[in-house]
Amino acid sequence: AQKITQTQPGMFVQEKEAVTLDCTYDTSDQSYGLFWYKQPSSGEMIFLIYQGSYDEQNATEGRYSLNFQKARKSANLVISASQLGDSAMYFCAMREPETSGSRLTFGEGTQLTVNP
């Protein structure tokens, strides 16, 4: 069974500063995908960034980067130069290997608040 752990229920950051949101995962599979989604107060789920287990480079998408440490089974999201619009709930998720299906397993989320 897979498990995603986000240990920070809430995080606060000052506008324009960087923030790291933690995510650890547990799997015995060798092939898997890791995702981060953002859920603002309006409720929609917005895809941010993806990391494949075989990818050697850390993923980056604009101000978002994923600090992937495979041996530690961690996939932390780094948001640089925080903006007020970054205030939202952030979910880490993992996908099973293709042979077992395509379900996403989500963590409990981290509520990020960006202060002006």
Next chain:
Amino acid sequence: DAGVIQSPRHEVTEMGQEVTLRCKPISGHNSLFWYRQTMMRGLELLIYFNNNVPIDDSGMPEDRFSAKMPNASFSTLKIQPSEPRDSAVYFCASTLRVRTSGNHHPKNIQYFGAGTRLSVL
């Protein structure tokens, strides 16, 4: 391009009534997922389809829940009869599923609709 479209956005109904949630996936996508989000259980997968065929419905809570995908552009999630504990946000997501080849793990990113907030009184 239009994203995943869900309707209605909000649904308020009384216990015992039938509720039907609708989803139009992104055109060209071949996998569709229904998730439920609650404070107690977080985000959990209810059922997913590949090429309109239900693959895994182990997350469907009980027989009161049913889902169909009659064609590639439409899916429904039905609750009959509804109960107050079904109150939640229901998300539909879709992806273009590409199979793994060797050490290549395809992204198969799931794109979510805006969700349906269901309140059963």
